[in-house]
Amino acid sequence: MQHENIRTKIDLANTLADASGNIIKKYFRQPNLEAETKTTEISSIVTIADRLAEDAMVAIIKKEAPNDGIIREEGENIPSKNGYYWVLDPIDGTSSFVKGLPIFGTLIGLVDLDNNLPLLGCVNQPILQERWLGIRGQPPCFNQTIIDNIYTNNINYQLTEACLTSTTPLMFVTPRQQAIATRLQKVCRRTAFGGDCYNYVSLAMGWSSMPMVILESDLKYYDFCALIPIIEGVGAIITDWSGNPLNSHSTEILAASNQILHQQALKVILS
Known part of the structure; x- marks a missing residue:
């Protein structure tokens, strides 16, 4: 994608984040919020905030980039006319949202689907006013400041020193899947549950008190597409459980603070 075009897409991603964030803020910590549990998915909740935030983003894309397709969580997908798709998850971490906890995010990805190239990823947390932006081939930013992660280049960490995290x-x-999770839990120093997309941005930022390994399954493309440019941009690793690049059909995710930890985790998974 040409420089001028990617600049336009970055501006559009920020517009989508602003529009969805304004809606989400209106419904956060509101009692008796309309919500339902999806019967086809485990522990998956959808609220009126999810639907309205997604609808707002879709309307903007249709107006500003009518040739781009859309892969979305709540509504029908829209075919692309140029190979580019926006991949939208209006509230990743709805279980935290409905509890009034600000550890959820709006995921906005842009992918060249024909070539399986995630081009852009944005994670927006409207309550805390935190925003991550990753562009393929460039260092990602957190609130417009380039991320510096101390764990990515340190090859001395062992899997026994890492925190294993799953939502x-x-x-x-x-x-x-249960057997693999149990094997890794026995090897890693600590296991922590919860977090959704915040696990991935924490890994990217190096916020944790120890290096991280994230093991997740039963995911959809909109759960991780936007995270790929951010994770890879800092030098961390995100693949499927076989070590292959993720694609729109992937459901099992392994992320690690650096290549060494990723290789050690893969060895446990494949053993």
Whole structure:
């Protein structure tokens, strides 16, 4: 994608983040909020804030980039006319949102789907006014400041020193997934549940008191597409459980603070 075009897409991503954030803020910590649990997915909640925030982003994309397609969580996908798709998750971490906890985010990704190239990723946290932006081939930024992660270049850490993180143990559905999760939990120094997209941005930032490994399954493309340019941009690693690049059909995710930890975790998974 040409420089002028990616600049336009960055501006559009920020517009989408602003528009969705304004809606989400109106509904945050509101009692008796309209919500329902999706019967087809484990521990998946949707609220009126999810739907309205997504609808607002879709309307903007249709107006500003009518040739781009849209892959969305709540509504029908829209085919692309040029190979580019916006991948939208209006509230990743709705379980935190409905509890009044500001550890959720709006995920906005842009991908060249034909070539499986995530071009842009934005994570917006409207309550705390935190925004991450990753552009393929460039260092990502947090609130317009380039991220500096101390864990990514340190090859001395071992898996036994890492914190293993997953949003919920319920996401490990099959006996195989449960066995893999148990093996890694026994090796890593600590296991922590919860967090959704905040696990990934924490890994990217190096916020944790120890290096991180994230193991998740039962995910959809909109759960992780926007995170790829941010994770990879700082030098951390994100793949599937076989070590392959993620794509729109991936459901099992492994992320690590650096290549060494990722290789050690893969060895446990594949053992």
